[in-house]
Amino acid sequence: MGFAGRDVLSILDFSREDLEELFSVADYMEKAVKEKRKLKLLEGYIVALAFLEPSTRTMYSFQSATHRLGGYALVFSSREATSLAKGENYADTIRMLDSYSDLIVIRSRYEGAAKYVADIAENPVINGGDGKHEHPTQTMIDLYTMKRLFGDIDGLTIGVLGDLKYARTIASLLYGLTRYKPKKVYLISPSILRIREEVRDTITRLGLPIEEVSSLRDIIGELDVLYVTRIQKERYPDPMEYERVKHAFKITPEVLKDARPELKILHPLPKIDEIDLRVDNLPYAAYFYQARLGVPLRMALLALVLGVWR
Ligand code: NCD
Numbered sequence: 001m002g003f004a005g006r007d008v009l010s011i012l013d014f015s016r017e018d019l020e021e022l023f024s025v026a027d028y029m030e031k032a033v034k035e036k037r038k039l040k041l042l043e044g045y046i047v048a049l050a051f052l053e054p055s056t057r058t059m060y061s062f063q064s065a066t067h068r069l070g071g072y073a074l075v076f077s078s079r080e081a082t083s084l085a086k087g088e089n090y091a092d093t094i095r096m097l098d099s100y101s102d103l104i105v106i107r108s109r110y111e112g113a114a115k116y117v118a119d120i121a122e123n124p125v126i127n128g129g130d131g132k133h134e135h136p137t138q139t140m141i142d143l144y145t146m147k148r149l150f151g152d153i154d155g156l157t158i159g160v161l162g163d164l165k166y167a168r169t170i171a172s173l174l175y176g177l178t179r180y181k182p183k184k185v186y187l188i189s190p191s192i193l194r195i196r197e198e199v200r201d202t203i204t205r206l207g208l209p210i211e212e213v214s215s216l217r218d219i220i221g222e223l224d225v226l227y228v229t230r231i232q233k234e235r236y237p238d239p240m241e242y243e244r245v246k247h248a249f250k251i252t253p254e255v256l257k258d259a260r261p262e263l264k265i266l267h268p269l270p271k272i273d274e275i276d277l278r279v280d281n282l283p284y285a286a287y288f289y290q291a292r293l294g295v296p297l298r299m300a301l302l303a304l305v306l307g308v309w310r
Contacts, residue, residue, distance in 0.1 A: 004307035011136040025300035042071025048101035065298035139176040145290040153180040161188040162229035169268040178206035252276040
């Protein structure tokens with residue numbers, strides 16, 4: 001299925017072929033930016049960025065991607081700055097955004113928010129993160145980064161570590177990995193931060209070769225990729241629950257002493273204190289490279305969804 005006119009709500013809506021097409025367009029975009037070619041694919045297009053939750057990378061890389069393609073981004077970054085604060089209902093606000101732009105990117109703390117917007121809007125809608133549910137464009141970046149680093153995702157041994165329970169980047173990444181054939185995916189977390197039942201059921205049904213472990217030390221020597229997330233403080237209904245887990249893990253040079261030389265550490269960012277700052281300077285750290293790929297990847301996605309890529 002082509003991308004033109006499609007909503008991007010869940011990574012599960014995309015096949016391996018879709019992702020491969022996206023990655024090859026991202027390669028083109030990266031090269032064009034590097035060569036300082038002025039692309040005009042989105043000239044005359046307006047993209048609405050509705051970010052109702054904090055964001056650095058997702059919002060600014062979508063904005064940068066839009067501008068790099070010659071388009072214009074309308075940024076709507078807080079409820080307080082709009083008529084929502086006067087009591088306007090969400091549906092009316094969405095209708096306005098839809099009529100003032102050609103595509104909406106939405107981030108919200110509510111699960112299902114992007115789907116809700118897509119049901120009202122006529123133009124395509126991209127999910128920039130909905131609560132603990134999904135963050136499909138981050139996964140596109142994550143998979144693209146693995147491809148760029150290793151040439152292929154098939155055959156990799158991948159560890160995911162962190163807040164597996166509440167990080168939407170983890171749920172989407174695991175769903176996205178079902179489109180490939182990794183050798184093994186270790187889910188590393190203390191028992192209270194294990195993935196939610198619905199995520200486990202989906203990836204098991206789709207045949208992802210997972211194993212849940214509680215200690216990184218036992219398996220660090222097997223990993224090609226270690227994907228880390230922060231503890232998602234804002235999603236804890238009970239502050240005491242957060243207090244109990246906030247220092248549950250930390251990646252230090254010592255923890256990495258048994259790692260393979262090829263290991264790459266990915267992180268969707270922001271990182272808080274789960275990765276020791278000394279790790280930033282080790283060859284394992286690939287998270288800044290990963291964040292940089294967010295712009296060409298999102299350029300590719302916008303061009304494909306808006307139907308201007310031929
Ligand atoms: C992530 C998010 O918003 O889910 N950030 C991002 O988009 N790169 C990760 C996080 O907040 O931990």
